[in-house]
Amino acid sequence: MSPDLIQHCGDELYDAWLERRVLAPLLERFPDISTQDSYAISLRMVARRVLAGETIIGKKIGVTSKPVQDMLGVYEPDFGQLTSGMVCTEADGVDLNQMIQPKAEAELAFVLERDLVGPGITATDVIRATAYVSPCFEIVDSRIRDWKIKIQDTVADNASCGVFLLGNAKGDPRKLDLQLAGMALQRNGALHSTSVGAAVQGSPINAVVWLANTLGKLGLPFRAGEIILSGSQSPLLPVADGDELVCTIGGLGQCRARFHGKASVA
Template sequence: MTPDLIQACGDGLYDAWRARATVAPLLERFPGITVADGYAIQSRMVARRVQAGERIVGKKIGVTSKPVQDMLGVYEPDFGQLTSGMVCLESDGVDLNGLIQPKAEAELAFVLERDLIGPGITATDVIRATAYVSPCFEIVDSRIRDWKIKIQDTVADNASCGVFLQGQAKGDPRKLDLQLAGMSLQRNGALHSTSVGAAVQGSPINAVVWLANTLGKLGLPFRAGEVILSGSQSPLLPVTDGDDLVCTIGGLGTCRARFHGKTAV
């Protein structure tokens, strides 16, 4: 894709986000689009949000589970960038009035106390650089019509970032078995799903290692204070007004997400 077309696609996704609207899949409109094109479009879309006054507060890893990889026809994760406008507080819940077609996923967040600059990062490096981990919800949201996405679409759309919120529980990754720690997800008081950390690339730490090294090759470091969302440990769950989700990670604690408002779709 030409630079002008990449810019136009990034601007189009940014405009769709602002308008709470959807666009046709990029792969349908531009059959030759590559994953590299998708990341260039993502960069433009995120740059528009930063130009409008937001700041980068972290990164997210997506497409970590085999079923999602099979659906998208790709066999490695992708990544997106988290901005200050995506942060929700557990006490406030999630305002659906700002979202289009959201789905919730429960995962583990890493908060860094020192920079982490790849490539060459190991699991030990990640643990040493982490201030704490916490249970969290990422509410993914697609600007692509009807979630008809392939990997090029979701990468371009900033890995389908919506908003996220962290629980108040904070754990030391040196004292937790993040691979075997169980997670339960309740929806409106009923058990919805269970999983373990190993569902994410064998361990959430492995996912962060992959991302640190992938971004390092692109000249994008992790900075102290950033939040890293390590990938979903639950099925994607569509949410609506009144939903109340609670995820619990064994040995760590809980995160609760209450939803209110009306989505665009």
């Protein structure tokens, strides 16, 4: 794709986010779009948000589970950038009025106390650089109509970033078995699903290793204080006004998300 077309697509996705509307899939309109093109488009989309006053506060890893990889026809994760405008809190809950077609997923967040600069990062490096881990919810959102996405579409759309919410629980990754720690997800008081950390690339730590090394090859380090969402350990779950989700990670604690308002695509 030409630089002008990449900029056009990035601006189009930014405008769709701002106006809470959907677009036809990029792959449908531009059959020759590559994943490299898509990352360039996402950088433009995020740059527009930064120009509007937001800051980059971390990264998210997506496409970590085999069912999602099979759906998208790709067999490695992708990543997106987290901005200050994406942060929600347990106290305030999640305002769906700012979203389009949201779906929630439960996962583990890493918060760094030291820089992490790839390539060459190992699992031990990730653990040493991590201040703490917390259970969290990512509420993904797509600017692509009906979630009809392939890897090029979701990458261009900043890995379908919506908002995220960190739980108040904090744990030391040196004292937790993140591979075997079980997760239970409740929806409105009823058990919805269970999983284990190994569902994410064998361990959530492995997902962070992959991203640190991938970004390192691009000259993009992780900085102290950044948040890394390591990838979903639960099925994608549509959410609506009045829903309450609680995820509990064994040995760590809970994260609770309450939802209010109405997304633009009901």
